[in-house]
Amino acid sequence: MISTGLIAYALLVTVGLPRPLSAASWTSRAPRLAISMWLAAAASAVATVILAPLLLVVPVHALGDLLVLLVQWCDWADHQLPVPTWTVPQAVGAAGVLGVALRLGYAIVAVTVLQRRVRRRHRREIRLVGRFHPALDVFVLDHPQPSAFCLPGRDATVVLTAGALHALPPGELHAVIAHERTHLRGRHHLILTGAAILDRAFGPVPLFEDMPGELRRLVELAADDGATRHCPRHTVAHAVLRLAAPPVSALGMGSTAVRQRVLRLLTAREPLGGPAVAARALLIAALLLTPLAAVTMPALSDLGYHCL
Amino acid sequence: MVEQLGDLEAEIMDRVWSAREPVAVRDVRGLLDRPLAYTTVMTVMDRLYRKGWLTRERSGRSYLYQPALSRSAYTARMMSEVLSGAEDRGLALLHFVETMNPAEYETLRGAVQWHESQRTPGSERTPPA
Numbered sequence: 001m002i003s004t005g006l007i008a009y010a011l012l013v014t015v016g017l018p019r020p021l022s023a024a025s026w027t028s029r030a031p032r033l034a035i036s037m038w039l040a041a042a043a044s045a046v047a048t049v050i051l052a053p054l055l056l057v058v059p060v061h062a063l064g065d066l067l068v069l070l071v072q073w074c075d076w077a078d079h080q081l082p083v084p085t086w087t088v089p090q091a092v093g094a095a096g097v098l099g100v101a102l103r104l105g106y107a108i109v110a111v112t113v114l115q116r117r118v119r120r121r122h123r124r125e126i127r128l129v130g131r132f133h134p135a136l137d138v139f140v141l142d143h144p145q146p147s148a149f150c151l152p153g154r155d156a157t158v159v160l161t162a163g164a165l166h167a168l169p170p171g172e173l174h175a176v177i178a179h180e181r182t183h184l185r186g187r188h189h190l191i192l193t194g195a196a197i198l199d200r201a202f203g204p205v206p207l208f209e210d211m212p213g214e215l216r217r218l219v220e221l222a223a224d225d226g227a228t229r230h231c232p233r234h235t236v237a238h239a240v241l242r243l244a245a246p247p248v249s250a251l252g253m254g255s256t257a258v259r260q261r262v263l264r265l266l267t268a269r270e271p272l273g274g275p276a277v278a279a280r281a282l283l284i285a286a287l288l289l290t291p292l293a294a295v296t297m298p299a300l301s302d303l304g305y306h307c308l
Numbered sequence: 309m310v311e312q313l314g315d316l317e318a319e320i321m322d323r324v325w326s327a328r329e330p331v332a333v334r335d336v337r338g339l340l341d342r343p344l345a346y347t348t349v350m351t352v353m354d355r356l357y358r359k360g361w362l363t364r365e366r367s368g369r370s371y372l373y374q375p376a377l378s379r380s381a382y383t384a385r386m387m388s389e390v391l392s393g394a395e396d397r398g399l400a401l402l403h404f405v406e407t408m409n410p411a412e413y414e415t416l417r418g419a420v421q422w423h424e425s426q427r428t429p430g431s432e433r434t435p436p437a
Contacts, residue, residue, distance in 0.1 A: 126386075142379065148404035149402055149404060180402065188402060241416065244405045244416075245413060246407050247407050255406055255408050263416075266423040
């Protein structure tokens with residue numbers, strides 16, 4: 001019964017939520033709130049797909065009994081946990097839990113191992129190939145294409161190309177560096193790594209398929225906002241525009257994301273009002289608490305039954 | 309100590325790249341800014357050889373070292389990884405912005421100029437002679 005409810009809830013979060021959330025316009029006004037909502041939805045969905053099959057194995061009343069045992073003042077000492085007898089639903093549930101855990105575990109290993117190897121190589125290469133610029137506290141790569149990025153992780157650092165140093169006026173240079181440092185301070189790479197892991201594990205599910213692209217867009221907006229705390233908005237906009245200039249040699253990508261980013265900086269829209277933020281924070285809290293509540297509510301009522 | 313060795317690796321690679329011909333440990337030591345023991349320089353160069361940054365061939369009783377790849381080759385490889393959006397595989401390099409295609413870029417530049425003229429009225433017009 002509760003399993004059915006949890007499955008319905010999981011479908012709502014993983015299939016129903018992603019499209020409206022991607023399409024919503026408030027997300028670019030409050031990118032950090034939107035990032036929280038995506039992460040809460042992902043955590044909620046993962047918790048649910050683990051809990052739903054788990055409940056087939058361990059019935060809710062057993063969880064309730066366990067809670068009873070944990071609560072000392074109930075003074076109900078001679079209770080024994082039921083020894084599980086294997087039935088078909090329990091076997092299905094166990095297979096489900098195991099399947100989800102294995103998929104997730106495999107994705108974690110696959111993504112982080114590859115990432116660690118490439119990061120280590122990049123870190124070495126930057127240190128040996130790049131030149132440290134002490135005044136700006138960045139590494140400079142001797143390459144004509146104006147570009148900037150950051151290497152997160154241990155010894156996190158911002159990297160600029162010689163082309164970027166050449167092309168950017170001082171104000172915009174600081175905007176670019178402030179943007180990249182916001183990425184590093186906000187640990188944005190961990191957010192994107194988590195999204196990549198979930199995409200790898202549960203790929204075709206809309207929530208996990210849409211999340212990496214959306215989060216990538218949102219962390220850029222959040223980093224732009226971080227840069228605007230140090231520089232005027234139009235300076236950040238010009239810096240984005242300058243580094244998005246098509247390269248002489250290669251074909252650039254078509255990107256509506258860049259367009260939105262620049263115009264967003266130039267048309268300063270009101271940040272979300274208090275009530276709008278509160279409503280979304282409530283939704284985030286609901287996403288985080290629902291799976292937990294679905295499992296513990298019957299158990300708590302059980303607890304009440306035993307104790308009263 | 310590890311950090312200092314790292315700096316030394318970078319410094320030595322820099323000298324080897326600048327040399328443009330095979331160099332011995334003795335030559336590199338002479339090119340460094342600070343006086344260092346011969347064995348220190350030799351140890352670091354041996355390490356760079358083992359890690360694949362340097363190649364070497366025997367010449368008499370010592371080795372002559374060369375970079376495995378030019379500095380620009382490493383740079384080009386790294387840049388192509390950044391520009392190709394390698395981060396989509398979860399690498400998360402957090403590239404500042406991808407480049408646009410020329411048509412879209414020109415449209416956006418036009419839009420920005422329009423916004424600028426809104427911000428500072430009259431600045432679009434050329435000042436009177």
